[in-house]
Structure formats: structure tokens, C-alpha cells
Amino acid sequence: MEQIVFGIGITALTGALATVAGSAEDTESNIGSQGDPNSQVQLAPQMGFLHRIFNKAVAGEPPAYGLWCALGAGLAWAFMAMQINAILAIVLGCVLAVFVQGVYATTAYLGRTASLAKFGQPVYVDIIKSMTTVTMAHAFIAIFCTVALCQLINGALGHPFPLPLLALIWGIALGAAGSATGNPYYGKERQYQNQKFGAGVPISASGNIVRYAEAGERNSIDNGFFTHKIGGSASGICFGLIVFLELWRTILFEKIYAGWGAIAVGVLLILIFTVIDRYIEVWARKNYGPYTAAKEAES
Amino acid sequence: MSVKVEVIEGGVPHNKIMIAGLVSTLVCIYLTYLNAFTNTEMFSFFGGLAVVSALIWGSHTIKVLCSYGIGTGVPSAGMIAFGSGVIAMLLATKFGMLAPIVALVLAAVIGFILGYVSNNILNMKIPAMVQALTEMAVVGALTVMGFAALITGGFSFVGLTTSKAVFMGLPMTSYGNSFLGGGLIAVAFLLGAIAIQHPFNACLGPGWKQDRMLMLTAECGFLSMIVAAVMSFALISAGSAIISLIIALIGWFYTYSQYFVLSKRDAAAWLDSKPIPDTEGH
Numbered sequence: 036m037e038q039i040v041f042g043i044g045i046t047a048l049t050g051a052l053a054t055v056a057g058s059a060e061d062t063e064s065n066i067g068s069q070g071d072p073n074s075q076v077q078l079a080p081q082m083g084f085l086h087r088i089f090n091k092a093v094a095g096e097p098p099a100y101g102l103w104c105a106l107g108a109g110l111a112w113a114f115m116a117m118q119i120n121a122i123l124a125i126v127l128g129c130v131l132a133v134f135v136q137g138v139y140a141t142t143a144y145l146g147r148t149a150s151l152a153k154f155g156q157p158v159y160v161d162i163i164k165s166m167t168t169v170t171m172a173h174a175f176i177a178i179f180c181t182v183a184l185c186q187l188i189n190g191a192l193g194h195p196f197p198l199p200l201l202a203l204i205w206g207i208a209l210g211a212a213g214s215a216t217g218n219p220y221y222g223k224e225r226q227y228q229n230q231k232f233g234a235g236v237p238i239s240a241s242g243n244i245v246r247y248a249e250a251g252e253r254n255s256i257d258n259g260f261f262t263h264k265i266g267g268s269a270s271g272i273c274f275g276l277i278v279f280l281e282l283w284r285t286i287l288f289e290k291i292y293a294g295w296g297a298i299a300v301g302v303l304l305i306l307i308f309t310v311i312d313r314y315i316e317v318w319a320r321k322n323y324g325p326y327t328a329a330k331e332a333e334s
Numbered sequence: 335m336s337v338k339v340e341v342i343e344g345g346v347p348h349n350k351i352m353i354a355g356l357v358s359t360l361v362c363i364y365l366t367y368l369n370a371f372t373n374t375e376m377f378s379f380f381g382g383l384a385v386v387s388a389l390i391w392g393s394h395t396i397k398v399l400c401s402y403g404i405g406t407g408v409p410s411a412g413m414i415a416f417g418s419g420v421i422a423m424l425l426a427t428k429f430g431m432l433a434p435i436v437a438l439v440l441a442a443v444i445g446f447i448l449g450y451v452s453n454n455i456l457n458m459k460i461p462a463m464v465q466a467l468t469e470m471a472v473v474g475a476l477t478v479m480g481f482a483a484l485i486t487g488g489f490s491f492v493g494l495t496t497s498k499a500v501f502m503g504l505p506m507t508s509y510g511n512s513f514l515g516g517g518l519i520a521v522a523f524l525l526g527a528i529a530i531q532h533p534f535n536a537c538l539g540p541g542w543k544q545d546r547m548l549m550l551t552a553e554c555g556f557l558s559m560i561v562a563a564v565m566s567f568a569l570i571s572a573g574s575a576i577i578s579l580i581i582a583l584i585g586w587f588y589t590y591s592q593y594f595v596l597s598k599r600d601a602a603a604w605l606d607s608k609p610i611p612d613t614e615g616h
Contacts, residue, residue, distance in 0.1 A: 149541060151541060
């Protein structure tokens with residue numbers, strides 16, 4: 036019993052860490068226009084809409100965060116192997132991983148922008164200086180929380196995988212959660228605030244992203260500020276729930292039928308979430324969707 | 335290691351880059367055997383140089399392949415390169431001195447099969463597919479091998495799975511504290527997979543320039559070498575790791591500053607705190 040209570044405590048702690056990580060990850064990727072919204076930022080100058088939005092296309096978020104987290108964990112593992120205290124080792128590992136992330140971000144922005152020279156898109160040095168540091172700060176929070184939760188899974192819950200491998204898996208999951216949950220909010224709504232709500236991206240509006248802010252010209256910190264309110268929180272809840280429920284079902288039901296209990300509960304959870312998702316989707320379509328309007332127009 | 339490429343129409347032909355990349359990678363990997371001959375770990379940095387030259391070749395292969403519009407993102411090419419390469423590399427580590435050659439041949443076979451499957455069974459019908467996937471599997475295998483040599487000082491299977499440590503005065507063999515057992519191979523995998531796809535992914539567009547992209551590849555290679563050298567402090571002697579780290583830092587600093595110079599050359603304008611320029615009609 037005591038072991039289960041300890042396990043649930045660790046599970047709650049990892050869930051909390053994961054929530055912070057998911058929120059920071061989504062904000063980081065939105066400031067960098069990474070993932071799904073990236074194509075529109077890349078396309079805008081080609082359609083004649085020059086902008087001051089940061090565009091760091093390192094990779095899709097899942098592989099990118101797979102690398103940052105695995106790297107942070109690998110370095111932390113190496114520091115721990117050198118007999119450095121675990122907390123200090125994780126912090127040092129994450130600092131170096133964030134350094135790599137920052138360098139990749141600057142080279143991505145420079146490369147993409149320089150290749151758009153034909154359309155007159157300039158390289159803004161102030162954008163590199165101000166946006167990269169902000170993404171690095173958010174990335175540090177995301178990487179640190181993920182590596183810390185992996186260390187808890189490995190050290191406190193006794194998971195057999197080594198730290199870097201766990202961080203690779205959870206890093207990819209983190210990127211996937213942020214990419215699937217938070218990005219549509221930035222890519223479909225924030226970039227297209229001048230379009231009808233919920234209309235998605237009509238082809239005629241491709242590249243016509245919002246480039247001017249309440250005051251002056253919009254930059255990516257405005258986007259991070261805006262999307263953090265709902266997109267970041269939603270991503271945080273998403274990743275937090277994934278980590279929490281995954282560990283919760285393992286700790287409580289692993290003993291039943293030699294592990295099959297945990298698998299059965301996992302399948303049950305997926306079914307419950309499918310029903311919830313379907314309900315929300317239908318509800319949202321009924322209330323906001325342009326779908327009904329389009330049908331009326333056809334008939 | 336710098337890449338000096340003159341800007342000419344189309345740049346250096348791909349075959350030239352492939353041959354240069356293959357030869358220099360193999361030479362650098364074989365030079366890590368100096369560790370075994372001299373019974374030190376001082377020559378581990380040659381593994382890092384092998385990584386850089388293999389990545390330069392690989393990123394240009396990705397350019398050749400992804401110019402066709404393969405229907406997936408550029409990063410997927412990096413993943414398949416290392417996914418197919420790591421199998422060949424692990425099997426090859428059993429073959430002693432022949433390991434790099436065995437890795438090369440095995441990876442080429444795996445890559446060829448994957449290319450054949452994608453082109454003829456999945457019907458992707460992309461002309462460069464078979465050759466590109468073959469090359470990328472080889473690049474993946476040799477890059478992971480280079481990382482292994484850089485971090486552990488060699489790439490024999492025993493060396494990658496065990497490490498010797500002294501515990502309470504007694505020599506102990508540890509499996510968890512090794513390149514494979516500690517999961518460092520996962521880090522090497524992703525370091526390479528992101529570094530190989532990033533240069534083309536970052537530099538694609540109408541203004542793509544070969545020299546700028548290859549300089550970025552060298553930069554990504556040296557950047558990966560820096561962090562791999564830091565990790566190597568856990569598994570090889572501090573002096574040897576410092577040599578790798580210093581070489582990586584010098585290489586990275588040079589290539590990073592050169593990349594800035596090349597980007598400045600190619601950019602439409604280089605502005606600091608300036609508004610969006612006026613364009614006609616918008």
C-alpha cells in the first residue's frame with residue numbers, strides 16, 4: 036500500500052511537471068512559428084506579404100523535441116556518471132541542450148530568410164536577438180521539466196529504460212502534444228484573425244497572415260503572448276494528462292494479470308477519450324462551424 | 335574542416351561530394367584506430383570529424399532527393415537515414431577491423447532494399463530514390479559509428495556495451511554505464527538525424543545556395559560534436575575529451591561565423607530594428 040501511495044505521489048509530481056513542460060513547449064514553438072503554422076510564414080513573402088515574424092523551421096516539433104530532451108538527458112546522464120549531483124546534472128544538461136536549440140533556431144531563421152531574397156524579405160537582426168532568447172528560455176523550461184520527469188520515472192518508479200531513451204520517448208510525445216493541441220490555434224486562428232472565425236485557411240488567403248499588431252508591426256513575441264493564454268494551457272493539460280494517466284494506470288493496475296490489467300485500462304481510457312472528443316467536435320460544429328452555412332449555400 | 339565551395343551554376347556535382355564524403359569519412363573512422371595502436375583515447379576526435387564529413391555528404395543527398403517533392407517533410411529523410419543505418423552499424427561492430435567496411439556494405443544493402451520498396455512496391459517512382467536511400471543509410475551508419483568512436487574511443491561491440499569502473503577498490507564491469515546501456519546511442523541517433531536534415535530544411539527556397547547549405551551542415555556537425563564531446567567526459571579520459579571539445583569548438587565557431595557571412599551575402603537586406611519595407615500593392 037505504501038508503495039502505491041508513493042507511486043501515486045510521484046505520478047502527480049510528473050503530471051505537474053508535464054503540464055508546465057507542455058505549456059512552455061507550445062509557447063516556444065509558436066514564437067518560433069515551428070510546425071504547422073510555419074508553411075504560412077514561409078509562404079507569406081512569396082505572395083508579397085513581407086513580415087517581421089520569426090521563422091525557425093528546425094524540424095517538426097516531435098523530432099526537434101525528441102532531440103532537445105534526449106540531448107538534455109544524455110548530458111545529464113553523463114554528468115551523473117561523473118558523480119555530479121542529479122539536480123545540478125539535469126540543469127547543466129538542459130542548459131547545453133538549450134544552447135544547441137538556440138543555435139539551430141538562428142541558423143533556421145537565417146537560412147529560410149536568405150533563401151527568400153528574391154521576394155525582398157529582409158533578415159531582421161533584432162528579431163534574431165530578441166526572439167531566439169525568448170524561445171531559448173521557454174525551451175529550457177520545457178526540456179528541464181521533461182528530463183526531470185524522466186529522472187523521476189527512472190529513479191523513483193524504477194523504469195528499466197536509461198534516462199536518454201526515456202527522454203527521447205517523452206520528448207517526442209511532448210512535441211506531438213504541443214504540435215497537435217496548440218499549433219492549430221496559432222496557425223488557423225491567430226495568423227488568420229482577419230478571416231471568418233473557424234473558416235480555416237482558404238486558398239485565396241494563403242500567405243495573407245496578420246502582420247500588423249494593435250500597435251505597430253506584429254512580431255512573434257506578440258504571438259507567444261496571445262497563444263499562451265489558451266493554446267499553451269491546452270497543450271499543457273494535454274501533455275500533463277498523457278503523462279499522468281499513463282503512469283497512473285501502470286502503477287495501479289500493473290499487478291493485475293501480469294500487466295494485462297494496465298493494458299486493458301489503457302484501452303478503456305482511449306475509448307472514453309474518443310467518446311469525449313467526438314462529443315466536443317459535434318458540439319463545436321453545431322455552435323461555431325461554418326459547415327452548416329456552406330451546406331445552405333450549396334442547396 | 336571547412337567546405338570551400340565556389341559559387342558556380344549548380345555548384346559542385348553530387349557525385350564529387352559523395353566520393354569525397356565517403357573517402358574522408360572512412361579515413362577519419364579508420365584514424366580512430368590510432369587509439370588502439372597507441373593505447374590511448376587521444377584520437378577519439380577523428381570520430382567527430384568523420385561525423386562532420388559524413389553529414390556534409392548526407393545533407394547534399396537529401397537535397398538531391400527532396401528536390402523532387404517526396405510528399406513528406408524533409409526531416410523524415412533524416413529519420414529514415416539513421417533508422418536504416420543504425421541497424422547496419424550495430425551489426426558491423428562485431429567485425430573488428432573490418433567494422434566500417436561491413437557497416438558500409440550492410441547499410442548500402444538495407445538502403446537499396448528500402449529504396450526499391452518505396453519506388454517499386456509503394457510506387458513512389460522518384461528517380462533519385464534508390465540511390466539516395468542507399469547513400470543515406472550508409473551516411474547514417476557511418477555517422478553513428480563516428481559518434482560512438484568520439485564518445486567511447488572505439489566501436490567494438492564489447493566496448494560499446496560495457497565499461498570498466500572501480501567500485502570500493504574492486505574493478506567492476508558495468509553494462510549500464512556504456513554507450514548502448516546508457517542509451518547514449520539514442521542521443522547520437524537524433525543528433526545525427528536532425529543535423530543531416532536541418533541544412534536543407536533551413537536553406538530551401540528559391541534562393542538556395544550550395545555553399546551556404548554545406549557550410550550550415552559543417553556547423554551542425556561541429557555543434558553536435560561539441561555536445562558529444564561533453565558526453566564523452568563520462569566514458570573516456572578527461573584529456574582526450576578536452577582535445578575533442580577544443581577541436582569541436584574551433585570548428586563550430588569558424589563555420590557558424592562563416593554561415594553568418596554567407597547568409598548576409600544572400601539575404602535581400604540585413605536590417606536592425608527597421609519596419610517592414612513597402613512593397614507595391616500591399
